[in-house]
Amino acid sequence: DIQMTQSPSSLSASVGDRVTITCRASQSISSYLNWYQQKPGKAPKLLIYAASSLQSGVPSRFSGSGSGTDFTLTISSLQPEDFATYYCQQSYSTPHTFGQGTRLEIK
């Protein structure tokens, strides 16, 4: 199985901050990397697919980059509604594995 490791596991930030979350795969996964946002009690929501493609309807302050083993999700200017947990997921091979999550909290 491909292991996905996110860092940090938790992060405190303020509204307006620029935030970067990192996801590292245990082997190369090309660009087969997706990012999801999950708020408490809700289902995950797709933000970014194929490493850098913004899902329709997702604000442009979200962006993704990377290929191979190292990927990043960047939020350019945090908004109050962005405080949530973020997960990466690889679709390079089965089983489709997720990172452990990064909890983004208000400072």
Added chain:
Amino acid sequence: QVQLQESGPGLVKPSETLSLTCAVSGYSISSGYYWGWIRQPPGKGLEWIGSIYHSGSTYYNPSLKSRVTISVDTSKNQFSLKLSSVTAADTAVYYCARRDYVSPGHWFDPWGQGTLVTVSS
């Protein structure tokens, strides 16, 4: 707009079989796509369980493969999950989702709201 809705018992006894159904609206399963199940134990991360094509072709997470069966009923526009011999470790929120794609990559979108299944006597 595609919508998914999970349903099934919220409480299952240890050693019994967990059974859930995902009803799809706004899209005909027969038209294509893979459809999947993902679970999340309370306070923990996400685990992919398995996926099924409208034709019935399936693939499962090897860690659960011996206990999982996913099936599709195109006449009812729904697909189902059965997980046998459950233990407390199978307590989780179970989500169904469509596996969208631009070949060769794929991702899960949209998701159902999720349903909590507790394994307890």
